[in-house]
Amino acid sequence: MSRRIVVKVGSNVLTRPDGMPNATNMSALVDQISALRALGHEIVLVSSGAVACGRGAVSPRHQLDSVAARQLYSSVGQIRLINLYSNLFAGYGIVIGQVLTQKENFSSRTAYLNQRACMLTMLDNGVIPVVNENDTVSLTELMFTDNDELSGMIASMVDADTLVILSNVDGIYTGSPDDPASRLIRRVESGRDLSEYVASTKSGFGRGGMGSKCGTAGKVASEGITVIIARGDRKDVLLDVIEHPDRAPHTLFEPTAAPLSTVKRWIAHSTSFAKGTITVDARAAEILRSDRAVSLLPVGVTAVEGEWEEGDIIAVDGPDGERIAIGRAATDSREASASAGRHGCRPLVHYDYLYLE
Numbered sequence: 372m373s374r375r376i377v378v379k380v381g382s383n384v385l386t387r388p389d390g391m392p393n394a395t396n397m398s399a400l401v402d403q404i405s406a407l408r409a410l411g412h413e414i415v416l417v418s419s420g421a422v423a424c425g426r427g428a429v430s431p432r433h434q435l436d437s438v439a440a441r442q443l444y445s446s447v448g449q450i451r452l453i454n455l456y457s458n459l460f461a462g463y464g465i466v467i468g469q470v471l472t473q474k475e476n477f478s479s480r481t482a483y484l485n486q487r488a489c490m491l492t493m494l495d496n497g498v499i500p501v502v503n504e505n506d507t508v509s510l511t512e513l514m515f516t517d518n519d520e521l522s523g524m525i526a527s528m529v530d531a532d533t534l535v536i537l538s539n540v541d542g543i544y545t546g547s548p549d550d551p552a553s554r555l556i557r558r559v560e561s562g563r564d565l566s567e568y569v570a571s572t573k574s575g576f577g578r579g580g581m582g583s584k585c586g587t588a589g590k591v592a593s594e595g596i597t598v599i600i601a602r603g604d605r606k607d608v609l610l611d612v613i614e615h616p617d618r619a620p621h622t623l624f625e626p627t628a629a630p631l632s633t634v635k636r637w638i639a640h641s642t643s644f645a646k647g648t649i650t651v652d653a654r655a656a657e658i659l660r661s662d663r664a665v666s667l668l669p670v671g672v673t674a675v676e677g678e679w680e681e682g683d684i685i686a687v688d689g690p691d692g693e694r695i696a697i698g699r700a701a702t703d704s705r706e707a708s709a710s711a712g713r714h715g716c717r718p719l720v721h722y723d724y725l726y727l728e
């Protein structure tokens with residue numbers, strides 16, 4: 372069965388410690404992606420490594436702060452990476468296209484659909500999108516947490532069947548991967564909490580770590596997309612996890628049985644764009660969390676904070692400040708304040724636009 376697969380590859384797989392592209396790993400990756408394409412799969416590649424690759428190419432004249440260093444290195448490293456990809460894929464007659472994006476492109480529904488249309492047109496025309504954050508212009512306070520988060524948003528955006536995150540370990544372990552007593556967790560059922568196993572530390576060049584991978588994987592699986600975490604420099608790993616899963620160690624996050632609609636997927640990844648917060652009482656929190664298809668009504672609302680227009684993203688918190696949901700507002704904040712606590716008013720967030728955390 373042909374699938375749409377988003378493949379995310381981390382800096383530690385793509386670059387060498389001296390800041391040069393790891394041509395061996397990149398070439399192996401391109402071989403496998405080409406083989407998957409030949410089997411009928413569609414691929415989107417989310418590739419890190421721009422900053423790490425830039426380090427080997429330019430020596431700053433003065434000490435740089437972290438923002439300037441990221442901008443300088445990524446500007447140089449991104450071309451090196453994309454050139455190498457382009458040449459390697461050309462060997463298979465495959466055309467690639469570069470997509471440099473920013474978190475802002477996910478912030479409004481219009482910008483989101485525009486970015487989505489671009490990616491779908493590329494796929495439709497047989498072009499492999501090679502995606503990275505535009506690190507030259509991203510503002511620190513509005514960056515993707517890391518490319519794990521970006522890959523989850525892209526997988527969601529293009530309605531992928533599978534997201535494969537290639538890292539420098541075989542998957543999620545019950546302890547430190549270096550400890551012989553640790554076991555690889557092979558399957559993660561939908562909704563299972565892995566926080567007890569995942570250290571918040573990260574290793575090597577990239578910004579991500581296992582905690583971030585787990586967070587992205589759990590969220591994306593809860594939207595209906597299978598997520599696989601595997602070791603990127605293992606021979607034929609990508610081909611194996613897709614075509615012969617018994618051959619390569621990996622962790623697979625099972626997708627939920629009830630996939631989300633496209634619009635709810637967008638909302639699910641929009642927490643950082645929330646313009647305001649609605650707080651509800653315990654009764655309303657319980658109703659929202661039940662399995663019933665309910666909209667957010669003003670009657671249980673105890674507080675309204677922030678200013679927003681109809682269509683903006685807002686957060687919904689419970690009485691103790693715990694996040695319950697993210698939604699697309701059906702009214703502006705003035706109407707929400709005016710109707711808070713009252714019966715018989717129209718919903719503040721319709722069920723179809725309400726994503727439960």
Ligand code: GLU
Pocket residue numbers: 382418419420421422423445503504506516517518519576577578579
């Ligand atoms: N966008 C960064 C780069 O290409 C990688 C971010 C990450 O490590 O997740 O260098």
